[in-house]
Amino acid sequence: MKYTYRQGDRDHEVELLTGDGGLRALLNGAAFELLELDREQGELHFEVNGEVQHVDWAKAGRDVWLHVNGRSYHLEKSAGGGGAAGRSGFGERVLRTPMPGQVREVLVKTGQTVEAGDVLLLLEAMKMEIRIQAPRAGAVAQVAVAAGESVEKDQILVELDGEDA
Amino acid sequence: MRIIRTARALGLHTVAVYSEADAGAPHTLVADEALPIGPAEASQSYLNSERILAAAKSSGAKAVHPGYGFLAENADFAEAVLDAGLVWVGPLPEAMRAMGDKAGARALMLEAGVPVLPGYQGKDDAASLKKAAKEIGYPLLVKAAAGGGGVGMQVVEADGGLDEAIAAARRAAQSAFGDGRLLLETYLPRAHHVEIQVLGDTQGNLVHLFERECSTQRRHQKIIEEALSPNVDEDLRARMGAAALKVAAAVDYTNAGTVEFLLEPASGEFYFLEMNTRLQVEHPVTEFITGLDLVQWQLRIAAGEALDFTQEDVQARGHAIECRVYAEDPASGFLPQAGRLQRVVEPEGLGVRVDSGVADGQLISAHYDPLLAKLIVHADDRAGAIAKMQHALREAAFLGLTTNIEFMGAVLAHEAFEQGRVDTNFVARELADWQPPGDLPDVVLLAAALLESQPSLLDAEDEPGLDRYSPWARADGFRMGAGQ
Numbered sequence: 001m002k003y004t005y006r007q008g009d010r011d012h013e014v015e016l017l018t019g020d021g022g023l024r025a026l027l028n029g030a031a032f033e034l035l036e037l038d039r040e041q042g043e044l045h046f047e048v049n050g051e052v053q054h055v056d057w058a059k060a061g062r063d064v065w066l067h068v069n070g071r072s073y074h075l076e077k078s079a080g081g082g083g084a085a086g087r088s089g090f091g092e093r094v095l096r097t098p099m100p101g102q103v104r105e106v107l108v109k110t111g112q113t114v115e116a117g118d119v120l121l122l123l124e125a126m127k128m129e130i131r132i133q134a135p136r137a138g139a140v141a142q143v144a145v146a147a148g149e150s151v152e153k154d155q156i157l158v159e160l161d162g163e164d165a
Numbered sequence: 166m167r168i169i170r171t172a173r174a175l176g177l178h179t180v181a182v183y184s185e186a187d188a189g190a191p192h193t194l195v196a197d198e199a200l201p202i203g204p205a206e207a208s209q210s211y212l213n214s215e216r217i218l219a220a221a222k223s224s225g226a227k228a229v230h231p232g233y234g235f236l237a238e239n240a241d242f243a244e245a246v247l248d249a250g251l252v253w254v255g256p257l258p259e260a261m262r263a264m265g266d267k268a269g270a271r272a273l274m275l276e277a278g279v280p281v282l283p284g285y286q287g288k289d290d291a292a293s294l295k296k297a298a299k300e301i302g303y304p305l306l307v308k309a310a311a312g313g314g315g316v317g318m319q320v321v322e323a324d325g326g327l328d329e330a331i332a333a334a335r336r337a338a339q340s341a342f343g344d345g346r347l348l349l350e351t352y353l354p355r356a357h358h359v360e361i362q363v364l365g366d367t368q369g370n371l372v373h374l375f376e377r378e379c380s381t382q383r384r385h386q387k388i389i390e391e392a393l394s395p396n397v398d399e400d401l402r403a404r405m406g407a408a409a410l411k412v413a414a415a416v417d418y419t420n421a422g423t424v425e426f427l428l429e430p431a432s433g434e435f436y437f438l439e440m441n442t443r444l445q446v447e448h449p450v451t452e453f454i455t456g457l458d459l460v461q462w463q464l465r466i467a468a469g470e471a472l473d474f475t476q477e478d479v480q481a482r483g484h485a486i487e488c489r490v491y492a493e494d495p496a497s498g499f500l501p502q503a504g505r506l507q508r509v510v511e512p513e514g515l516g517v518r519v520d521s522g523v524a525d526g527q528l529i530s531a532h533y534d535p536l537l538a539k540l541i542v543h544a545d546d547r548a549g550a551i552a553k554m555q556h557a558l559r560e561a562a563f564l565g566l567t568t569n570i571e572f573m574g575a576v577l578a579h580e581a582f583e584q585g586r587v588d589t590n591f592v593a594r595e596l597a598d599w600q601p602p603g604d605l606p607d608v609v610l611l612a613a614a615l616l617e618s619q620p621s622l623l624d625a626e627d628e629p630g631l632d633r634y635s636p637w638a639r640a641d642g643f644r645m646g647a648g649q
Binding site: 001003005007008010012014015016018023025027028030032034036039042044046048053055056057058059060063064065066067068069070071072073074075077098099100101104105122124125126128129130153 | 333336337340384500501502503505507508510525530531532533534535558559560562563564565567568570571602603605606607608609610611612613614615616617618
């Protein structure tokens with residue numbers, strides 16, 4: 001069975017093989033002997049080529065979190081054959097909320113011309129003021145939110161005109 | 166949680182309050198009772214004094230401990246608690262009011278002969294502030310007159326940035342304190358934040374419990390604190406302690422409080438910043454080195470007890486460090502992270518303390534400060550404490566959210582920290598471009614794949630019908646003993 005995991009913007013493939021000699025894994029062209037010792041709620045003990053590893057873990061949907069040897073890692077399991085899904089193509093033109101919060105102030109109007117770096121609106125989240133700035137120069141095609149409005153993560157705030165860079 | 170633990174140890178019956186966002190949160194489960202006080206928005210729950218007082222009344226509570234956020238420094242709330250015939254676990258409202266008004270406090274300290282930074286407190290329209298800024302010179306700080314904690318604080322490097330800083334500070338001050346008044350202060354880019362813990366009883370006894378060094382800050386908020394400070398020697402300690410007692414005495418201070426100073430280690434000069442009229446987040450480092458339970462003393466003082474020790478009795482033992490674990494991304498401007506905490510692993514061991522308010526499966530909402538837990542360690546000396554904290558940071562896991570744990574490890578490993586040279590601007594100056602190591606060890610991917618495979622048949626037999634590999638199905642919920 002093959003599994004693909006994405007960390008950041010890189011995909012990694014692991015293949016698990018079950019046979020008479022137990023469990024084997026192929027990763028980056030190398031083979032590993034695996035032996036599961038104990039699996040509990042959120043904890044896993046296993047051997048990799050005879051060396052015991054302790055892992056704290058959690059899963060939710062396609063997200064997997066693992067804490068191994070003093071560091072935490074977040075992986076996203078690929079949905080299937082292709083690479084892990086990632087949102088793309090919205091970088092420059094559509095501005096979204098980085099996190100849930102409330103719109104404090106809208107500083108631009110539809111049709112207004114802005115320069116790169118101009119503050120378009122102010123969000124408040126977790127006692128912090130977050131400035132949403134124009135990533136490039138252009139005209140404001142749409143302001144999708146109003147002051148006082150509560151916003152979710154990744155909600156569209158402002159769209160600029162033109163094409164994505 | 167931490168307060169409830171001590172109150173219960175004293176045999177008190179505890180009542181927690183919670184907003185809709187915190188239903189089922191650990192503090193509501195550990196208290197003897199828990200009462201809902203409204204929706205998630207703090208203004209309609211944790212900042213709403215009528216609702217909190219109504220909850221106190223309906224539960225038959227005799228005293229109110231305000232914790233260290235929200236209304237803890239609100240003199241009107243303290244007064245309302247006293248007017249309702251309840252005991253307020255904190256200083257008198259008059260002292261809170263005197264210190265809560267930062268402009269007034271500056272004036273009071275000038276009068277008492279405590280050194281303050283050159284600054285301006287007066288008419289705060291834009292024109293007056295501009296004129297004053299010219300006289301003080303740059304760089305300077307624009308601060309909220311009504312409150313502290315770094316909220317709304319803006320550094321202005323030159324004339325051109327003043328207007329924007331004033332607007333931003335006013336917005337933040339208005340939103341956080343309902344009071345947009347501002348003051349100006351000289352900005353010392355290489356100063357250290359050193360604060361003195363004080364404790365006063367209602368009989369007029371006042372002691373200080375040494376200093377805490379809290380210079381590791383981001384966005385003007387502390388993330389690592391330690392006691393004692395590597396920048397304070399016996400002589401300076403005596404001078405700062407005396408100054409702190411002078412500050413507290415100027416407002417007839419009672420209960421626990423903290424006098425904050427800016428220190429320039431090279432010259433040994435220090436300046437009064439503000440006094441926090443409440444228990445502080447970083448109080449555990451002082452508890453570790455003095456062996457005193459500050460919450461216990463808060464409650465005993467509120468009950469009218471006198472301190473049973475003198476200044477000479479207070480001794481500092483060893484070295485303590487606290488790291489604040491925040492759900493935030495240090496690699497993108499410390500942006501707060503909201504989401505579900507999937508699994509919490511807390512470090513354990515001798516001289517290791519975890520003050521935590523979160524548990525597996527808890528939703529960390531965007532409504533409140535994303536402080537997840539505090540890790541505190543105690544060792545014989547500073548190097549030992551740093552090593553012990555590095556170990557605790559590696560043991561700790563808050564899976565599901567990005568945290569600042571690795572970042573704090575990088576700070577502790579920095580030679581500037583080792584030498585005690587971290588000033589309040591160090592993080593912004595030296596670590597702004599910090600990125601977590603991007604490598605992915607094989608064992609991580611192997612473990613992930615292994616978790617996809619069927620668990621061995623032996624294990625799958627017990628607990629039929631329960632998805633025992635899901636964190637939601639944890640029968641024990643969370644570990645009471647660990648979340649203090």
